[in-house]
Amino acid sequence: MDRLFWGVVLRTTQSALQAAPFILTGLIITGVLHRLMGHAATRRMFGSNTLTSLAQSWVIGMLLPGCSLGVIPIVKQMRLSGIAVGTIFAFALSSPLFDPMSLLYGLTLSKPETILAFALCSLVVVMVCGGLFDRWFPNTEVQAEEPRATPHGIRRVAAVLLVMMRESVGISAVLIGVGLLGAGLLSLFLPAGSLQRTMAHDNPWSPLLMTVIALPAYATPMMAMGQLGSMFQHGNSIGAAFILLTFGAGMNLGLVAWMGWNYGWKKTAIWFGLMLGFVIAFSYGIERPLYPREIEPADHTHAFDTYCQPFLPGFPPPNGYPAEIALKLRRETQPHEIIGAAALLVLAIGGAALRIFDPSQRVEAWLARPRDEATLPAGRWDIVLPGPVLAVASLAVIVAFSVMGCFAYYPSASESIEELRLANSEAMDGAMTRHAAHAEHWIPLCQSWNRRLLVGMYLRSGTVSDYVRMKSKIYRDQLELLEHMVEDEDPPEELRRQALTSTRAYLALSRAIRETEAKSSL
Template identity: 65%
Template sequence: MWEAIVWGTCLRIAQASLQAAPFIFTGLCIMGLLHRLMGQQHTRWLFGSNSVASLLQAWVIGLLLPGCSLGAIPIVKQLRRSGIAAGTILAFALSSPLFDPLSILYGLTLSKPFTIVAFALCSLVVVTISGSLFDRMFPAIEPELSEPPATPHGIKRLLAILVVMARESVSGTAGLIAIGLAGVGLLSVLLPPGSLQRTMAHDNPWSPLVMTAIAIPAYATPMTAMGQLGSMFQHGNSIGAAFILLVFGAGLNLGLLTWIVLNYGIKKSLVWMGLMLAIVLGLSYGIERPLYPNELEAADHTHAFDTYCQPFLSSASPPAGGYPSEIWRRVRLETQPHEAAGAVILFLMVTLGEFLACLDRYWVIETWLNRPTEPTANPARRTWDVTIPGPILAGIGLATIIAFSIVGCYAYYPTPHETLDELSLAKTEALGAALTGHREHALHWIPVCESWNRRLQVGAYLRHWHLSDYHRMKARVFRDRLEVLEHMIENRDSDEEIRRQISLTSRAFLRLATAYREELSQ
């Protein structure tokens, strides 16, 4: 029993770590740009401070920059060092992980994209009211820190950004991120496999409260949270619980809450958390009926929250080959290329940070970086050596990050032709495994099919800015067929019934592929 729980916790933490890696690296990049190029004065100008307008600025900047609640930790630390008001910092910390270009595009292809727009506006209401009240109750609590020594223009200034990123990766930020990931492990210990499948019903008044208890220690990237929201909408779950999942599940984690307590004290932290709970719960109950899609028939259960539960059944036999090999198999199959690249870069960043910490005993690299550069006597070099102010370089860097996230949308959501090819391969794996009785293999590939089905719709929407009801219907039928097949495999239905469902699922895919290819040929 305990062996399954321990190894299951390791799997959940490993999955969350890989999902967070690209966003943590992005957060370190933004922190480095603000620290070494923007400076405290220009950071205060960018974010504003101690006004309602600054809360709106922080909310807009948070929506534009890609990130997650773990990647926001190094940024909020830098904002506090820059003397930004607490309400503005907390507004950014909460809004930055909620949406990014990838998740917004995903949300716009849902059957009711207005709901996503309403959620975004509600998040603005949350950060504005909570931030304004908090700053009014506790004014002027920002520290006044001196500016770090300026680094000369040129390559040294760029190296200084890398150095501060590396040092931050092995500072207290790493401990806070570990605490945030520990929340994922805590949930997997407390929640048995599949225990949330029949929760969050629309007609259950306790759904928002139950989701609050789960979402606060949970960790979800914007894309993960948006996918879970989509599943909740499609299954007729509670809209209020979906809003809480977005705000607290994607917006907060235990590491970020720990940072808030360490910097603002228990009293102020409890006041802020109390304001957040009152406003978010009030909004969640207020939007439940107006935004609920009454045309949908509520499903009796959903797999949207299985990622928060223990992945292994304690009563079942250990996987073939043992738990470590099963964890490696799942991680290898589920990890996206950008997640693997982010993990490698973070490993190199931590290695550099540890090397610099050891090097400090003999030579501090900042001493060399901050040493003024000797003027050159070469006229040609002076002609081409253009001095660009740090804030302008920082602005270019932030704009580049936003541009890369937009370009990344086209990579993550390929053309319908490419997506159909990938979906066909995943469908073959899932249906073939179901036909031959390989349950675990089929249960792995069915969610992969569902993911590519969603990416097919978003990719088409991204290139045409329109998705017809006809194409939505074909995708919905294929998704429903997959879901029924998944339930039949889990319930160990008869082979004849499973074969019949496999046939229906295959036909649904052929109709889906034909619908999209007919549109592409026109």
């Protein structure tokens, strides 16, 4: 029982940390829409109850970085702005699926036409399902009072911050918690490693099995793209991959609970039935046309281990479960996740203080008080911009930062290959000295830098040569074989031999990168 409990704790905490930057972004967007743009301008930007509005929301969702948890406060704000549910879910489904960073990542993991086909299928799904639902239920737009305008200056910034604080401890936080708990509880029903030999291309049940797993699961866009890449590389079901992206990254139990709470469970069931029907139909329809025939199917994959129990029965950690969880989180948590979690904690503390000491929103009322403009000094460069203009500019800045983040997360080839050299040295040292935990920590980092290397090259040159791709694949395959040997505790001599083979594959990749860069500089 301890093993199961602490497994849920670990999976829930991992999901929360991975989601933290996206939840923070969602709160920022919510504050901007509420305090700067207002209900009427928000409704004009997204549209409502038309096929055009469905496409608009899908495009906006594709541009803004987000995840299925981070969109919860945004869809709540969209509803208050009088937007129909079909349009709301067109945004809610597209925002977690693709953003500039994850789209680039996906384009290098598979044939570009596969990822573009997934994007097109998602557009068709939201257009058809949203159009049908809005036609059957045309009166889902609510009428809410327009928020009181806040005078320009620092007051508007403070008003946005207050919205973020209150949302961080409001109903949005509860729904986000529901989504996180669903991801954690999923591990209760999936023993460690139980999905390693599932999702085969020739198994007609793979898309349906993935549907059952993906609905309560949580995956960030990058995580989902990484899992898709592993599925493509191992020859798994393309249909199951599409369902993983659509439901694993695009939906969570918190979103379902939000819709049921606001629109009733009958409408929610109809919407969900439409989504299930069309997504599953698409998954079977694209299975054969998009399947990469040149890939030799592997007999198993570790892509879905993150949804399963993290601890094996009968093998408790020597230092106890809490210490093991702390060690895993310390090793796996990325800096941007720590920053996002810290920012959310600060917002939550502020939000809790507001709920206790200012439940009637007196601070917001004070900020909205008109002031005598004639008594204010006018500077030469002082320009008063309307709130909606600032809102659009703020959203554009978020998109710009997302694009800039691509260049930061996917550095140049020379920088990536240096990081890969360091990670490879650590991984091989762990394997050859039989320090399994050390090797199991560094081998995934090698695989990550191997993928980021290709994306960085694609981002800067628009292409990656087949020669480099081949060397990268050889290195990836050797790393995977080494990882399996470490897990299986193979004899020391065999581990040493495989570590040397992996190192030679890395050196061949490094040489291919240098040759490619030398040719491009001529």
